[in-house]
Amino acid sequence: MQINKNLIADANQQQLKAHQRRLSLATEDIDDVETVLQKLSSFNIAIPSWALGTGGTRFGRFSGGGEPRTLEEKLEDVGVIHALNQSSNAISLHIPWDIPDNAASIRALASQLGLHFDAVNSNTFQDQAGQKHSYKFGSLHHVDKEVRKQAVAHNVEVIKYGKDLGSTALSVWLSDGSNFPGQLNFREAFQNTLESLQEIYSALPDDWKIWVEYKPYEPNFYSTTIGDWGQSYLLANKLGPKASTLVDLGHHLNGTNIEQIVSILLMEGKLAGFHFNDSKYGDDDLTVGSINPYQLFLIFNELVEGMDARNMNHATDIGWMIDASHNVKDPIEDLLQSVQAIKIAYTQALLVDKTALKDAQQDNDVVLAQEILQQAYRTDVRPLVAEASYRTGGALDPVTVFRQLKGRENLIKERGLKTVATGL
Numbered sequence: 001m002q003i004n005k006n007l008i009a010d011a012n013q014q015q016l017k018a019h020q021r022r023l024s025l026a027t028e029d030i031d032d033v034e035t036v037l038q039k040l041s042s043f044n045i046a047i048p049s050w051a052l053g054t055g056g057t058r059f060g061r062f063s064g065g066g067e068p069r070t071l072e073e074k075l076e077d078v079g080v081i082h083a084l085n086q087s088s089n090a091i092s093l094h095i096p097w098d099i100p101d102n103a104a105s106i107r108a109l110a111s112q113l114g115l116h117f118d119a120v121n122s123n124t125f126q127d128q129a130g131q132k133h134s135y136k137f138g139s140l141h142h143v144d145k146e147v148r149k150q151a152v153a154h155n156v157e158v159i160k161y162g163k164d165l166g167s168t169a170l171s172v173w174l175s176d177g178s179n180f181p182g183q184l185n186f187r188e189a190f191q192n193t194l195e196s197l198q199e200i201y202s203a204l205p206d207d208w209k210i211w212v213e214y215k216p217y218e219p220n221f222y223s224t225t226i227g228d229w230g231q232s233y234l235l236a237n238k239l240g241p242k243a244s245t246l247v248d249l250g251h252h253l254n255g256t257n258i259e260q261i262v263s264i265l266l267m268e269g270k271l272a273g274f275h276f277n278d279s280k281y282g283d284d285d286l287t288v289g290s291i292n293p294y295q296l297f298l299i300f301n302e303l304v305e306g307m308d309a310r311n312m313n314h315a316t317d318i319g320w321m322i323d324a325s326h327n328v329k330d331p332i333e334d335l336l337q338s339v340q341a342i343k344i345a346y347t348q349a350l351l352v353d354k355t356a357l358k359d360a361q362q363d364n365d366v367v368l369a370q371e372i373l374q375q376a377y378r379t380d381v382r383p384l385v386a387e388a389s390y391r392t393g394g395a396l397d398p399v400t401v402f403r404q405l406k407g408r409e410n411l412i413k414e415r416g417l418k419t420v421a422t423g424l
């Protein structure tokens, strides 16, 4: 299914008057509206191929119907999202769930939809049919060299698939760890992981990067071999300039100050990118901004400040991706909500009065510093987000338009009620 641009324009027309009224109110006190709108228009967030089907938990999975059955249909769904919000021009693939049989035709379809391929993701947290060695006790950190070799070969193969599609980054998340004290020698596990990653690193094409993701627990519940940003950073540093740390918002223990982690990684030039999601308790993979939008704003505040300090391009110098899974929502609607939440937090961060904040920090004026941050956070920037989308041909209100155009009903008509997307 592809969305007809005229239908989006018609829907916008119905909302235009109200939008313009809200926009003029919202922009009254903003100095350089055009710069903000321009930055917003060029900001894109990649959609993961595994988030287009209904997510499951370990207790069950309730399919919503009309799920994409093939890689082509997954691309089409991202095309729908991008047509509506004009901010999702890339897809991040998961191998082996999404092996492209014909890279040339997949690339052609992507470019027809205005999409390109973001980082490719390897998978050594499951055993695949016909696989010689099991990953039950880990992959890149495994005590048996043969298992490590198999996992390295898989990552090298993922790079090859990515290369064929024009991708330029490999993101590696390992479930490797231990469930009980004594199960693992931490030092040897780390050394094995480093050695395996070095082999993968040496297979990277010149213009490629490797992004090392961390997670404190689950599926292992005593230790994870790349458990926090320190371990990821250590590995990335030892690997070299093509390696850096990937921050997944759900991969932190409760109460962790993620914005501070982001700030330091950025300062060191080792922040690869983001997996956006939200959480209440752990790696909940909830819709971005649904639980703690203030934390998201504080993270973006550090991102904007830190990227500006290094003269980085907000839109392209960091990998922006969603990594969420939804078991009760329509996946497309959920992803549209997530992208909107990211754009709202980004816009609010752009509105922070940086000079005034710097002065307040210099004067140790704690009260004023908080006032300045919250002034930006409490600004309703939704009309600006809508305007940026509208100007680039997207919908003023993507979720509403998806519903008005009967997006899911049409997908069910096309694909049927009992379709199951590959993935978790």
Ligand SMILES: [Mn+2]
Binding pocket: 173, 213, 248, 275, 323
């Ligand atoms: Mn992730």
